[in-house]
Amino acid sequence: MEVTSLTVHELQALIRAGQISPREAVEALGRRIEEVDPLIHGYLSHDLERAVSEAQQVDVRLPLGGVPISIKDVINVKGHPCGCASKILDGYVAPYDATVIAKLRAAGAIPFGRVNMDEFAMGSSTENSAFGPTRNPWDITRIPGGSSGGSAAVVAADEGFAALGSDTGGSIRQPAALCGRVGLKPTYGRVSRYGLVAFASSLDQIGPITKDVRDAAILMNVISGPDKFDSTSLSDQVPNFTANLDQGVKGLKLGLPKEYFIEGIDPEVDKTVRAAVARLEELGAEVFEISLPHTEFALSTYYIIAPAEASANLARFDGVRYGFRAKETNSLLEHYGKTREEGFGPEVKRRIILGTYVLSSGYYDAYYLRAQKVRTLIRQDFAAAFEKVDAIVCPTSPTAAFKLGERTNDPLSMYLADIFTLAANIAGICGVSVPCGFLAREGKQLPVGLQILGQELNEATVLRVAYAYEQNTEWHKAKPPIA
Numbered sequence: 001m002e003v004t005s006l007t008v009h010e011l012q013a014l015i016r017a018g019q020i021s022p023r024e025a026v027e028a029l030g031r032r033i034e035e036v037d038p039l040i041h042g043y044l045s046h047d048l049e050r051a052v053s054e055a056q057q058v059d060v061r062l063p064l065g066g067v068p069i070s071i072k073d074v075i076n077v078k079g080h081p082c083g084c085a086s087k088i089l090d091g092y093v094a095p096y097d098a099t100v101i102a103k104l105r106a107a108g109a110i111p112f113g114r115v116n117m118d119e120f121a122m123g124s125s126t127e128n129s130a131f132g133p134t135r136n137p138w139d140i141t142r143i144p145g146g147s148s149g150g151s152a153a154v155v156a157a158d159e160g161f162a163a164l165g166s167d168t169g170g171s172i173r174q175p176a177a178l179c180g181r182v183g184l185k186p187t188y189g190r191v192s193r194y195g196l197v198a199f200a201s202s203l204d205q206i207g208p209i210t211k212d213v214r215d216a217a218i219l220m221n222v223i224s225g226p227d228k229f230d231s232t233s234l235s236d237q238v239p240n241f242t243a244n245l246d247q248g249v250k251g252l253k254l255g256l257p258k259e260y261f262i263e264g265i266d267p268e269v270d271k272t273v274r275a276a277v278a279r280l281e282e283l284g285a286e287v288f289e290i291s292l293p294h295t296e297f298a299l300s301t302y303y304i305i306a307p308a309e310a311s312a313n314l315a316r317f318d319g320v321r322y323g324f325r326a327k328e329t330n331s332l333l334e335h336y337g338k339t340r341e342e343g344f345g346p347e348v349k350r351r352i353i354l355g356t357y358v359l360s361s362g363y364y365d366a367y368y369l370r371a372q373k374v375r376t377l378i379r380q381d382f383a384a385a386f387e388k389v390d391a392i393v394c395p396t397s398p399t400a401a402f403k404l405g406e407r408t409n410d411p412l413s414m415y416l417a418d419i420f421t422l423a424a425n426i427a428g429i430c431g432v433s434v435p436c437g438f439l440a441r442e443g444k445q446l447p448v449g450l451q452i453l454g455q456e457l458n459e460a461t462v463l464r465v466a467y468a469y470e471q472n473t474e475w476h477k478a479k480p481p482i483a
């Protein structure tokens with residue numbers, strides 16, 4: 001068996017038993033990357049030598065002792081470049097470890113490489129990377145999803161054991177779905193954002209993309225918890241997410257939101273997800289139709305709040321403190337303007353302009369303030385639903401992976417890729433995507449994801465449902481047809 005095809009828990013067990021050394025694991029990863037990454041372009045960079053030297057120092061008895069974890073290029077890893085797949089951060093080297101990285105290290109993991117993403121996490125296809133797109137391992141003419149497309153693709157292609165991504169509107173769950181892997185967006189505040197480059201601070205969360213549900217639970221055990229460096233991190237106690245994974249779904253109430261099975265969704269995705277829900281019913285869950293009446297406003301609410309916050313957060317990239325600096329400017333204003341003009345890509349500029357507009361005096365009340373009010377309504381929808389059900393089940397994405405280039409000239413059709421994931425971020429709740437089947441397209445198998453949404457701080461329940469489904473199906477064992 002190939003070392004790189006192991007899950008995190010399998011690898012850790014072999015390392016602990018002395019059958020594989022951390023160094024061998026890192027070197028196997030290096031060889032696999034050499035072999036498949038020219039096709040996938042999942043990594044922006046990696047430092048094999050440094051990873052090997054770290055591997056030789058880890059304590060293999062720790063929970064993640066000796067396991068390399070691939071890191072999205074939006075999370076600071078001390079001494080490594082952190083570029084958000086943007087030109088504007090050219091030359092920037094992280095001066096400190098993000099809290100999630102410190103926690104990974106304390107658990108014995110080896111933060112590994114920088115995986116590709118949409119620039120500043122804005123996008124759904126990884127085509128907005130300033131360094132070229134990542135390709136979907138199931139069909140390299142297609143996108144891997146985004147913005148954590150690199151995270152999902154490297155895990156799917158077995159050139160990463162597991163990865164960290166970030167999810168502001170779906171960026172962990174949607175690429176996980178499109179690459180046939182597991183992706184979990186924690187409750188807002190469950191995981192510290194310290195050291196995550198901010199996109200939309202009230203929506204961003206870091207989370208795992210993994211080969212199976214157990215790995216997601218293991219990583220959640222490590223990265224969750226309060227942090228004095230992030231005042232929005234929650235002080236609530238973190239349960240042991242692996243402890244109750246195998247309790248099954250018998251007696252659990254699952255809600256099927258009628259607004260999520262709509263026109264525009266690929267009929268085969270609809271069918272595949274409904275079959276998955278039927279499987280959960282066979283396993284003992286009770287399924288109810290529910291309503292989330294403000295669903296239709298989620299997209300427009302998100303595309304006001306997220307750009308508004310982004311326009312403020314990205315103001316710091318002015319060529320003075322970080323990364324890229326435009327040459328030959330004659331005044332400070334010209335310096336700011338030219339640096340940002342040359343440093344940011346088109347989608348990032350679009351968001352900054354949109355965000356500045358909705359916050360500007362005269363438009364603030366009509367857009368930003370109203371969006372905040374609708375945000376409350378969306379939150380209330382979920383709160384009411386969770387009085388009736390333990391979790392909500394629905395598609396992660398309305399379609400399977402689309403072709404590279406298919407939507408790049410049509411921002412609105414790109415935005416629609418996240419129609420089923422955005423609301424969870426708006427409401428601050430948690431959600432997981434788990435593989436639930438394939439669509440056949442042009443001789444290729446394209447993965448479909450089942451999304452399971454849970455109440456605030458109820459990751460344990462969504463993981464339990466996901467695990468029950470996974471353990472009674474074979475989808476997570478399928479490997480893409482590369483090299």
Ligand code: GLN
Binds near residue numbers: 146147306418
């Ligand atoms: N695709 C959405 C956007 O472009 C969500 C991105 C994300 O979750 N980071 O904003």
